Amino acid sequence: MLPAGSRLTRRDEFASVVRRGRRSGRSRLVVHLHRTAEGDCGRRAGFVVSRAVGNAVVRNRVARRLRHLVAPRLRQLPPDALLVVRALPPAAGASSAELAQDLDGGLRGALRKLSGARGE
Numbered sequence: 001m002l003p004a005g006s007r008l009t010r011r012d013e014f015a016s017v018v019r020r021g022r023r024s025g026r027s028r029l030v031v032h033l034h035r036t037a038e039g040d041c042g043r044r045a046g047f048v049v050s051r052a053v054g055n056a057v058v059r060n061r062v063a064r065r066l067r068h069l070v071a072p073r074l075r076q077l078p079p080d081a082l083l084v085v086r087a088l089p090p091a092a093g094a095s096s097a098e099l100a101q102d103l104d105g106g107l108r109g110a111l112r113k114l115s116g117a118r119g120e
Contacts, residue, residue: 002067006074008046008082017046017084024109028091028099029066031106032084033077033114043077045070048086058092062099069100073107083107 008014021034047066049059066085077083085106091099 002045002071002074006042006044006071008044008084013044013082014046014048014084017082018086021082021084022110022113024106024113026102026106028088028094028102029106030086030088031103031110032086033107033110034082035078035114036080036082042079043074043081043083045074045083045085048084049091050087052089053087054089054092059087062087062091065096065099066103069096069103073103077107077111 008017017034018032021032024031024033047063047070049063049066051059053059053062066087070083070085074083085103094102
């Protein structure tokens, strides 16, 4: 499970990551990754699962799977990383393994774009 201190909770945090972060899309989800200024609180993640994904039961299931998948991967991100994972409608019928595959691919793509933008 994702600890409370590792979650994005405020709307302006989500908006900032989506607007300023690097995006990498897959068939079932889109990953937005942003690095904050040094000194901000560490790695945090948030999830966007809209009504387009399905009814409340389906949305909660998708969000729960994504939280479970992101928790161990969060430690692999830079210490000042903020992550938003946005589920797309095909995520409703996806298995956890398929979501994990898309998440890993999205994180690799976003990290590559982030590193290229910073010249690392």
